[in-house]
Amino acid sequence: MKYFPIFVDAEHIHCLLVGAGEVAARKCELLLKTPAKITIVAPWICESVKRLVEESEQITFIERKFEDQDIDGKQMIFVATDDELINKHIHDIAHAKHLLVNVVDNTPLCKFITPSIVDRSPIIIAMSSGGVAPVLLRYLRQKLESVIPNKxxxxxxxxxxxxxxxxxxxxxxxxxxxxxxxxxxxxxxxxxxxxxxxxxxxxxxxxxxxxxxGDKPTGQVYLVGAGPGDPDLLTFRALRLMQKADIVVYDRLVSPDILELVRRDAEKIYVGKEKSNHTIPQEDINELLARKALDGNRVVRLKGGDPFIFGRGGEEIETLVEHGVDFQVVPGITAATGAASYAGIPLTHRDHAQSVTFTTGHLRDNTINLNWPALVQQNHTLVFYMGLTGLPIICEKLIEHGMPKEMPIALVQSATREDQKVVTGTLEDIVDNPNTALLKPPTLIIVGTVVNLHSSLNWFSQGNVHQ
Known part of the structure; x- marks a missing residue:
């Protein structure tokens, strides 16, 4: 370890910054995060540094060339000029007086180096490659920024x-x-x-x-939206909770790739519901969540899409409230936005639709009880969840209540995942399309002229099938 990592109390430090260009501006911005006193010496000043000088009382600007006595009374020196001779000179005289000196982007002339910083003051994470791999360091910093909560x-x-x-x-x-x-x-x-x-x-x-x-702590339930299927669409908070859960209760719409991100030693309980086959009644799921939390566990209820959009999350937290169990809700990208985005179908568009309706196409007693007249509107997009089995009824009812037979329709299976498939057609012909018969749940239905944009805006082409 060539460089000894250390955090210096800047309360009583006086820093000298030689140079007032854009590079100096970046160093000055960093110093201004501390209470350090700053003196800048340069014969000219760029707009960025000028703005910092005008806005901060910490900075004293001296408009002239560097003079040797400028280092007197300073404890830390940054050199940010494009003159190699002056850079070397300042390094030499500072080193002779045992002062900390950093010549920007010239590691051999640095008695200290500034690390790459993740700043969540008072929590500060500093990393260094010793000046040998700055690009790798930026890459690692990006990774850390993505997993460390901003708050x-x-x-x-x-x-x-x-x-x-x-x-x-x-x-x-x-x-x-x-x-x-x-x-x-x-x-x-x-x-x-x-x-x-x-x-x-x-x-x-x-x-x-x-x-x-010596009492056992109480548990809590987190209702977490797992999104439409692609793990990259998880929120940072969802991932954080998944990785510290004691118990994860998940459904059929949670993709295997997302489940892989759950903490390895967590207990996983499957409560998935398939078409016409509810593995565990919803009431039992509600009670299961409450019971596990009351036993002192951190319970994540992992739900496909968003917990509050056709996810029955409201029913689950009502039971938690009845049992006095603390809970939090983490929103997720709902299937409608995920499917539409990955199919290249904007749900709203100035030339096609100024509003959108999310509804369920779930069959009950071989029918779908919806306010069909209200759904048939001009310049409007309809999105049906759980409607694949009821597709013939959906098309029939929309046409019956005045929607044109030629209205475009899209079926999106396994949205955002590698096995995503998109079948397009019209209300009149989509049911008889042989590709429709090959689709399986989960499949989302989008109805509206926005579907016409699919052919030109589609960017995620895996498994696409057209009419």
Whole structure:
């Protein structure tokens, strides 16, 4: 390890920045995140640095060439000029006085280097490649940015506020560590991340008393939308909760690729419902979630699409409320938007549709009870969930209530996944299309002139089948 990683208290540091171009501006922006005093010396100034000087009282700008005495009284020096001779000169005189000096983009002339930073103050993550692989470092930083919650700083602030309280209550270092792990990784941590500070503090007080008394913590249920199938469409928060769940209750619409992202040692309970075959009644699923949470588990109810759009999420949380179980809801990309986007069919378009309706095509007693006259509108898009079996009735009823037989229709199977298939046609001919007979659930139905855009806007071409 050539470079020793260290965080320096900038409260009483005076930094010298030589140069006032765009490169210097980036260093100045970074320094302004600290309380450090900044002096900039340069014979000219770019607009970016000028703006920073005008906006911040931390900066003193001296408009002239560098002079040797400029390093006096400074503890840290950044050199950002395009003059190699002056860069080398400043390095040499600073090094002779044992000062920290960094010549930007010239590692041999750096006595310290600035790391790549993920800033969630007071939580700061710094990484370095020693100047040998900056592109790789940016790549790794992007990865970290994607998995670290943007509001993790709230966890840092919360930890600082109650650090002494926990230290006074729990004498053992090990006990304190275990307790903080439960707090930060459990429902208290989630409440903090969601900005519910009062709720988090109330839970914290109870949890600390319970932990000190040896009581088992209570659990919580997270209703998580798994999206239409492509794992890349999961939200960051959904992925985070999936990877810390004790129990995952999932349905048939959750793709195997998404299920692979669940924590390896989590208990997985399948409660899928297939056509005309409900494996577990909905009421039993509701009670299962409550019971598992009351046993002290973190339970993720993983649902295809969005929990509140034909996902019966409302029924499930009503049961949780009855049992006094805490819960949170994580929205997901619903099947309609996923299928439409991946099929190249905008649900709204200025020239085709100014409104859209989501409805269910689920059969009951071999019929579909909908307000058909209300669905037949001009400049409108219809999206039917669970309508593949009832497709003949849907087409028949729409035509019966005034929709043109030539109205375009699209059937999208396994939307956003590698096995996605799209069959297009009209209300009059889609049922008899031989490709329609090959489709299986989950298949979404889109009706409207926006379907005509599929042929030109389709970008995700796996398995597409046209009329």
């Amino acid at each position: 993790v700083k709230l966890l840092g602030n919360f930890s600082e506020k109650f650090r002494s309280t926990v230290k006074d209550a729990l004498g053992s270092v090990t006990d304190r560590r275990y307790f903080w792990e439960e707090v930060l990784d459990g429902d208290i941590g989630e409440s903090i991340l969601q900005g519910n500070s009062k709720q988090a503090e109330a839970k914290f007080d109870k949890a600390l008393i319970a932990y000190r008394n």
